[in-house]
Amino acid sequence: MKKIIHLTVFLAIVSALAGGILGYVNALTSPIIEEQKIAAVKASLQAIFTGSDDFKEISFEDASGNVINAYEAVGAGYAFNVEVQGYKDVIRFIVGIDNTGKIVGLEVNYVNDTPGLGSKVAEPEFINGIVGQQVDASLDVISGSTISSNAVLKGIDSAAAVFGTLK
Amino acid sequence: MKSVLNYGMSLLKENPVFGLYLGICSTLAITINLNNALGMGISVIIILTISNVVISAIRKITPDEIRIPVYIVVIATLVKAIELLIRAYAPAIDQALGIFIPLIVVNCIILGRAEAFASKNGVVASALDGLNMGVAYTLSLVAMSLVRQILATGIVDLSNPFTNAEIFSITLIPSQYTIPIFSGAIGAFLTFALLAAGISAIKNAEEKKLKGAK
Numbered sequence: 201m202k203k204i205i206h207l208t209v210f211l212a213i214v215s216a217l218a219g220g221i222l223g224y225v226n227a228l229t230s231p232i233i234e235e236q237k238i239a240a241v242k243a244s245l246q247a248i249f250t251g252s253d254d255f256k257e258i259s260f261e262d263a264s265g266n267v268i269n270a271y272e273a274v275g276a277g278y279a280f281n282v283e284v285q286g287y288k289d290v291i292r293f294i295v296g297i298d299n300t301g302k303i304v305g306l307e308v309n310y311v312n313d314t315p316g317l318g319s320k321v322a323e324p325e326f327i328n329g330i331v332g333q334q335v336d337a338s339l340d341v342i343s344g345s346t347i348s349s350n351a352v353l354k355g356i357d358s359a360a361a362v363f364g365t366l367k
Numbered sequence: 368m369k370s371v372l373n374y375g376m377s378l379l380k381e382n383p384v385f386g387l388y389l390g391i392c393s394t395l396a397i398t399i400n401l402n403n404a405l406g407m408g409i410s411v412i413i414i415l416t417i418s419n420v421v422i423s424a425i426r427k428i429t430p431d432e433i434r435i436p437v438y439i440v441v442i443a444t445l446v447k448a449i450e451l452l453i454r455a456y457a458p459a460i461d462q463a464l465g466i467f468i469p470l471i472v473v474n475c476i477i478l479g480r481a482e483a484f485a486s487k488n489g490v491v492a493s494a495l496d497g498l499n500m501g502v503a504y505t506l507s508l509v510a511m512s513l514v515r516q517i518l519a520t521g522i523v524d525l526s527n528p529f530t531n532a533e534i535f536s537i538t539l540i541p542s543q544y545t546i547p548i549f550s551g552a553i554g555a556f557l558t559f560a561l562l563a564a565g566i567s568a569i570k571n572a573e574e575k576k577l578k579g580a581k
């Protein structure tokens with residue numbers, strides 16, 4: 201009996217010490233890690249919300265599963281990091297929606313679809329067709345690469361749905 | 368110079384990866400380039416040395432029945448702490464190594480040295496053992512990554528993990544003669560098998576020489 205108590209107490213003390221150390225390291229590093237996370241996408245965010253410098257990663261609920269991260273540009277609007285299935289690979293983009301529900305920017309970060317066809321979703325013609333529209337209206341886009349552009353539209357719809365829950 | 372060479376040779380022969388075949392999973396997975404190899408190697412050196420020291424320091428008060436859980440707690444704590452520090456200060460390494468940093472917890476080299484060495488020896492000896500084994504592990508990673516990176520990309524480069532700035536980059540093979548398969552899983556197994564065979568050959572040759580001398 202005494203043996204069991206000795207073992208239990210020893211392991212409990214070791215674990216408690218370990219927990220304490222990890223708590224301390226976590227407290228030390230978590231603000232820096234948050235900053236690093238933002239830093240990776242900050243260039244994209246600043247391209248969308250020109251003039252904003254204060255970005256925060258926020259938690260959100262997404263029924264579609266397409267939205268990976270959500271960021272708040274304090275006072276300006278929200279940006280969503282979205283990943284959708286394109287024609288042969290995923291398409292990753294960041295879409296910015298300002299507080300009035302207008303799409304203010306679209307930064308396509310990864311697209312691996314057919315060059316010259318699906319890849320057009322990363323080109324200014326497609327992006328300019330989307331930027332400026334209201335997310336609550338139905339989006340009009342150029343036809344052509346149906347699968348890739350529809351995928352991006354679906355992603356924007358997911359982002360808009362999350363945007364709706366945030367407001 | 369000769370003692371440095373001897374030290375290097377002993378590291379190669381008592382090597383945890385090529386000599387004892389420990390910790391191979393991470394070795395195969397991350398040795399795509401020199402940066403990853405050094406990042407992983409240095410993380411393991413630090414974790415192995417500290418875990419050996421801590422486990423050696425508490426070896427007299429650790430009850431024998433629960434020594435393995437205690438070792439695991441110590442190692443997991445260290446790995447998690449290092450993971451958080453890497454994520455905070457060297458995000459490039461975190462990006463490149465991803466899941467393989469937390470998986471150091473189950474790298475058998477660490478628990479292996481805790482059980483085989485640190486639990487029976489003094490603090491200083493254990494620290495040296497951790498350092499030696501860590502350096503040997505790192506050397507294996509560097510050897511693997513050099514072969515794979517040169518054959519697959521023709522380029523050797525190294526960049527500062529904290530700022531991502533390039534330190535050096537040398538092109539050795541023109542890009543039309545590279546063998547990209549070496550950056551994949553097949554290349555990892557091929558490189559590992561060839562290096563392990565080479566080291567075994569050296570060891571066998573030396574043993575024969577010793578026997579011949581007798």
